Amino acid sequence: MPKRPGEMELAENCLSQDAWLSFIGHIQTPFKSREMCPRNGRGTDEVAYIKLKPEFLPGVKSLETCSHVIVFYWMHHAMRTLIQQRPKFDTDIHGTFALRSPNRPNPIAISVVELLEIQPDGLKIRYIDCLDGTPLLDIKPYFPHTDAIPDAQVGWFDKATTPDPI
Structure with missing residues (x-):
């Protein structure tokens, strides 16, 4: 991927392998290229699917009671x-x-997505911004009283020269 003027890269070999992660499934979206992806999940109404590996399907028990989940x-x-x-x-x-x-x-990456339906092999969702086939790390319930901070600020974004509404 080409860098934009002024961007800086890390020095070679500074990324170590400190953690162990397991993909628990993948995400199916209509986005086949990075250019097709919205800038953030709220930038699309497209329906997507979380396909879980069979051994992780028991982990969705009680998730059907949630209207929204956080997807990692x-x-x-x-x-x-x-x-x-x-x-x-x-x-x-x-x-x-x-x-x-x-x-x-x-x-x-994380997205707060709307949970539309629990399916036999995973979840039907809306509001995600990734390529088709993106590996799935985790799913957590979204708690509005804990996860939302309405008065939070990102000062540089508010002052951006050419803002692009989220």
């Missing part, structure tokens, strides 16, 4: 060496950890 997934096509980036919608450079870009040392 691995952005497997991300560039993992960028440590400073320039978003398409801004002229300024920002540290990777100040952005939600998939390009990061550990490309773990």
Whole structure:
């Protein structure tokens, strides 16, 4: 992936393998290329499917009572060496950890999705922003009283030169 002017990459060999993760399934979406993906999950009304490996299906017990869940997934096509980036919608450079870009040392993404239906092999959802076939890391219930902070701020985004509404 080409870098934008002013972006910075990590030094070679600074990414170690410290953690052990297991993919519990994958996400099926209509997005076949990065260009097709929305910038964030709320940028699409497309229906998607979480396909769980059979051994993880018992883990959805009681999830049918939830209207929304948090989905953690691995952005497997991300560039993992960028440590400073320039978003398409801004002229300024920002540290990777100040952005939600998939390009990061550990490309773990999250989306709060609407749970439409529990299916025999997983979940039918809406509001996710990943490529078809994206590996799934975890699912957690969304608790509005715990997970929402309405007055939270991202100052640089509010001041972005060419803001792109979320």
